[in-house]
Amino acid sequence: MTKFDVVVEGAGPAGATAAYYLAKQGKSVALVDRAKFPREKACGGGLCVHIEEFDHIVDNWDDFLESKCKRGIVYGPDGLAVDYTQETPFFYNIRRFTFDNKLVEYAVDAGATLMEGIAVKDFRVTPDKVVTELRDGSTLESEVIIGAGGSFDLVARRIRADEGLPMKWRDEDIATALYLEIEVGREYMDHVYGPERISMAHIKFQGLDGYGWSFSKDTVLNVGIGCPRSTIRRAKKDNPEWDERQYLLDYVATLKEQGWFPRDLEVTREMLAGSNIPVGMGLQPSAGDRMLVVGDAGGFVSPLSGEGLYYALDSGRLAAETLEGLFEHGDFSKAVLMGYHRAWRNKWGDDLEWLKVAWHLLMFMPSSLIRYAALDEETKMFFTHMFVGSMPAYQIKNKVLALIAEGVLKQDVLPFLKQSKVPLPEVQSPAA
Numbered sequence: 189m190t191k192f193d194v195v196v197e198g199a200g201p202a203g204a205t206a207a208y209y210l211a212k213q214g215k216s217v218a219l220v221d222r223a224k225f226p227r228e229k230a231c232g233g234g235l236c237v238h239i240e241e242f243d244h245i246v247d248n249w250d251d252f253l254e255s256k257c258k259r260g261i262v263y264g265p266d267g268l269a270v271d272y273t274q275e276t277p278f279f280y281n282i283r284r285f286t287f288d289n290k291l292v293e294y295a296v297d298a299g300a301t302l303m304e305g306i307a308v309k310d311f312r313v314t315p316d317k318v319v320t321e322l323r324d325g326s327t328l329e330s331e332v333i334i335g336a337g338g339s340f341d342l343v344a345r346r347i348r349a350d351e352g353l354p355m356k357w358r359d360e361d362i363a364t365a366l367y368l369e370i371e372v373g374r375e376y377m378d379h380v381y382g383p384e385r386i387s388m389a390h391i392k393f394q395g396l397d398g399y400g401w402s403f404s405k406d407t408v409l410n411v412g413i414g415c416p417r418s419t420i421r422r423a424k425k426d427n428p429e430w431d432e433r434q435y436l437l438d439y440v441a442t443l444k445e446q447g448w449f450p451r452d453l454e455v456t457r458e459m460l461a462g463s464n465i466p467v468g469m470g471l472q473p474s475a476g477d478r479m480l481v482v483g484d485a486g487g488f489v490s491p492l493s494g495e496g497l498y499y500a501l502d503s504g505r506l507a508a509e510t511l512e513g514l515f516e517h518g519d520f521s522k523a524v525l526m527g528y529h530r531a532w533r534n535k536w537g538d539d540l541e542w543l544k545v546a547w548h549l550l551m552f553m554p555s556s557l558i559r560y561a562a563l564d565e566e567t568k569m570f571f572t573h574m575f576v577g578s579m580p581a582y583q584i585k586n587k588v589l590a591l592i593a594e595g596v597l598k599q600d601v602l603p604f605l606k607q608s609k610v611p612l613p614e615v616q617s618p619a620a
């Protein structure tokens with residue numbers, strides 16, 4: 189049995205970041221992943237600007253940064269769009285194959301021990317240690333285990349069982365997202381998506397709750413769709429022929445029609461991949477005796493956009509910071525580890541809740557919200573920043589609600605009373 193201070197199950201962005209900060213503190217860390225790195229991970233690869241909080245990201249941009257987005261276009265179901273540009277980037281683009289591999293490298297360089305290609309099979313918590321069993325039959329001993337295995341994580345399931353919680357996320361709290369990445373060349377990208385590397389979303393594509401996106405990397409387009417599982421179940425019930433792969437292929441066809449995707453590039457079902465995104469505003473609680481969960485394992489994802497990378501890194505860092513002082517006294521009880529739970533709740537717990545409200549609003553009245561935002565520069569800015577997560581939602585919630593109220597008054601109530609119409613802006617179309 190090999191001994192470590194901490195075992196981290198899963199070496200995605202959350203696990204690798206926890207391991208990086210723990211190793212920097214001088215702790216011995218086993219970073220265990222069932223995959224061998226570099227590995228692919230279904231993702232849009234969009235990073236919100238809060239990622240600048242991490243020195244090891246900012247210091248190493250050249251290792252993985254694909255593009256900086258300075259323009260966002262969000263289409264509503266009726267074709268009207270919010271088209272917002274600013275001089276500074278409000279969204280960064282990476283590709284997970286490279287990004288995740290680099291995060292693992294940084295953790296290893298800081299001193300973590302990587303065990304790749306081996307899954308964690310099970311673990312046992314005793315009063316004085318955690319014993320983790322790996323698929324190859326070997327065992328690891330540690331003071332604490334961090335669950336970073338994604339949306340159906342082993343440690344999260346143990347916390348759920350201990351707390352008597354449902355063993356899975358509710359259907360409305362988990363989204364299914366499919367994507368593809370395709371090389372389109374720099375000439376196409378510069379011509380259509382421009383040097384400002386437009387990020388685009390289509391809200392409620394074909395009327396279903398959720399959205400489609402097209403994110404422009406350096407020379408690669410990342411296109412995908414995401415819907416709550418409850419929406420997918422309903423779509424399948426209404427039409428047994430419906431399937432999410434065809435839904436994404438239909439989205440690609442729409443992008444081709446609108447000029448956002450090269451018409452001569454064929455996309456087949458085999459090119460599509462997908463995964464789950466937990467959008468349930470965080471697992472309550474996210475810690476137990478000698479265990480805690482980070483990233484998707486804890487359900488730390490924006491319910492509005494499905495963006496989880498920033499929360500993955502930040503929860504990994506907060507977990508490491510919470511553990512830092514605990515080794516001296518050796519108390520890793522749930523009562524003490526709840527300090528981690530409070531740390532993320534205080535930092536962005538309210539945000540996740542407000543982004544859920546924003547999601548419901550956007551799904552309930554997408555065309556109206558896009559119209560209110562499209563006609564006013566200030567509202568455009570708030571709308572775009574809230575969507576991409578670059579402004580804390582809880583800090584701007586009152587502003588957003590006030591702007592919506594203004595939109596209702598100026599664009600719906602007054603024109604109705606005066607029997608007049610508000611002129612709508614032209615929908616932007618890409619270069620031919």
Ligand SMILES: Cc1cc2nc3c(=O)[nH]c(=O)nc-3n(C[C@H](O)[C@H](O)[C@H](O)COP(=O)(O)OP(=O)(O)OC[C@H]3O[C@@H](n4cnc5c(N)ncnc54)[C@H](O)[C@@H]3O)c2cc1C
Nearest residue numbers: 198200201202222231232233234308337338483484496497
């Ligand atoms: C299609 C799609 C598009 C997305 N787009 C974006 C986006 O543009 N921007 C954004 O911020 N977020 C996006 N997300 C969300 C983002 O991908 C996740 O929030 C992020 O990957 C969470 O990181 P993580 O480290 O918690 O989990 P993961 O990245 O899922 O990593 C978990 C790791 O754990 C390993 N693992 C699992 N079980 C075990 C086990 N038993 N033993 C050992 N290892 C194990 C896995 O192999 C994996 O490497 C998207 C998600 C999807 C599905």
